[in-house]
Amino acid sequence: MKAITNIIHILEHDFRNFFRYKWWLVGLISMNLADLFIMAVVYNYMISSAITQDFKSYFQFFAPGLAVTGLFASAFMIGREINMERRREVHHYMLSLPMTRMELAVGRVLSGGLRGMLYMTPLLLTAFIFLGFPNVWQLLLILAVLFLLAVGISGLSIAIAVSTSSLEKFITARGLIYYTLFFCSSVFYPLSLIQQLGADGRFPAPLVVLAEVNPLSNASDMIRNFLLGVPKDFSFLSIINVVVFSVIFTFTAAFAYMRIIQQ
Numbered sequence: 001m002k003a004i005t006n007i008i009h010i011l012e013h014d015f016r017n018f019f020r021y022k023w024w025l026v027g028l029i030s031m032n033l034a035d036l037f038i039m040a041v042v043y044n045y046m047i048s049s050a051i052t053q054d055f056k057s058y059f060q061f062f063a064p065g066l067a068v069t070g071l072f073a074s075a076f077m078i079g080r081e082i083n084m085e086r087r088r089e090v091h092h093y094m095l096s097l098p099m100t101r102m103e104l105a106v107g108r109v110l111s112g113g114l115r116g117m118l119y120m121t122p123l124l125l126t127a128f129i130f131l132g133f134p135n136v137w138q139l140l141l142i143l144a145v146l147f148l149l150a151v152g153i154s155g156l157s158i159a160i161a162v163s164t165s166s167l168e169k170f171i172t173a174r175g176l177i178y179y180t181l182f183f184c185s186s187v188f189y190p191l192s193l194i195q196q197l198g199a200d201g202r203f204p205a206p207l208v209v210l211a212e213v214n215p216l217s218n219a220s221d222m223i224r225n226f227l228l229g230v231p232k233d234f235s236f237l238s239i240i241n242v243v244v245f246s247v248i249f250t251f252t253a254a255f256a257y258m259r260i261i262q263q
Contacts, residue, residue, distance in 0.1 A: 006099035010107025011114065017081060018115050029122055032070050036063060036126065055228065063127040064223035065187035068149075068216050070123045072181070075116025075150040076174065078108065079157030083170045086162060086260060105254040112154025117147055124223075131227040138226040145239055148246040149219050155249030162253075162260040184210050186217040192231065215245045 018025075036059065044058040055061045085094070094104055124146075128134070134142060156177070164170040184207050186194070191211060198208035211217055218238035225234035 003100075003103050006097075006103045007107040007110065009099075010104060011111045014078065014081070014108065014111035015115065018077075018118075025119065028073075029070070029119070032066060032123055033126065036066050036123075040066075055230065060131060060228060061190070061224070062188070063131055064227065065185075065216075065220045067120055067123040067127050067223070068146075068219045069182060069187055071116045071120035071146060071150055071219075072153050072216060073178075074119035075112050075153040076157040076178075078112030078115065078154050079161035079170065079174070080167075082108065082158055082257070083161035083164060083167060087165075087167065101258040102254070105257040108158060108257060109151060109155050109250055109253050112157060113147060113151035116150035116153060117143075120146065120150075127223065127227070134226045141239075142223060142226060145219055145222060145242050149215050149242050152215065152242070152246035152249045155246070155251075155253035158253035159249060159256050162256045180210075181214055181216055185214040186211065186220050190231065191217055191221065213241050215242045218242050 040059040040062040041057075043062075084090075097104070124142075133139070157174075160173045160177070161170055164173060182188075184194075194203060194208055194211045197203035198205055218241045221231055221234050222238065224230055225232075
């Protein structure tokens with residue numbers, strides 16, 4: 001019981017930091033929605049029909065992907081804070097708190113994931129409003145998978161944060177991860193198109209495999225399948241990818257964080 005209370009204290013601390021930038025967050029969410037309502041509508045008249053052949057518009061295709069990218073970006077923010085704490089040696093203060101290192105680590109990973117879920121909520125709700133609402137079981141599965149994804153992303157961010165000694169290195173690593181996972185996924189274009197380009201030799205085979213196992217692809221396609229019935233070949237094996245991703249980076253982040261605060 002005490003462990004849960006200590007973790008809740010960590011969550012409260014991180015959420016308080018999160019809401020210090022509430023107007024900045026409102027601005028970011030507004031920009032994300034502008035991407036959906038302006039960029040997606042404009043792109044609908046510019047892109048090849050191969051992208052929207054299973055959808056009425058690019059707007060339909062992009063809405064679930066936007067919710068997932070918003071989740072990714074916000075859950076990743078915890079890493080910047082922890083990197084700053086490491087550089088300023090704030091983790092020495094953390095060690096003075098009446099809680100175990102494991103409780104600290106679990107609390108930080110969970111807070112990053114929960115903050116990502118909070119930020120993503122208006123984006124996901126927008127997708128539901130325009131594409132239709134899932135049934136209760138589908139909604140619960142969507143939220144469960146997105147939470148696991150958010151926790152895994154938070155863990156990935158923390159693992160990078162404690163492995164880099166400067167803000168510049170963290171930002172460089174974050175940018176590399178961002179662009180690799182964002183653009184080698186089905187967030188912006190269908191996985192079937194990536195596979196077709198790979199079969200034609202116009203897209204490197206390793207990147208095709210990465211797009212197939214990319215948790216951003218898995219989550220985006222799961223929402224599209226539940227709301228629109230496409231892609232039709234969506235498999236629950238994709239959900240296993242998200243679970244594996246979450247487990248790996250949650251444990252990696254927890255042990256990396258515990259190790260760094262002992263130094």
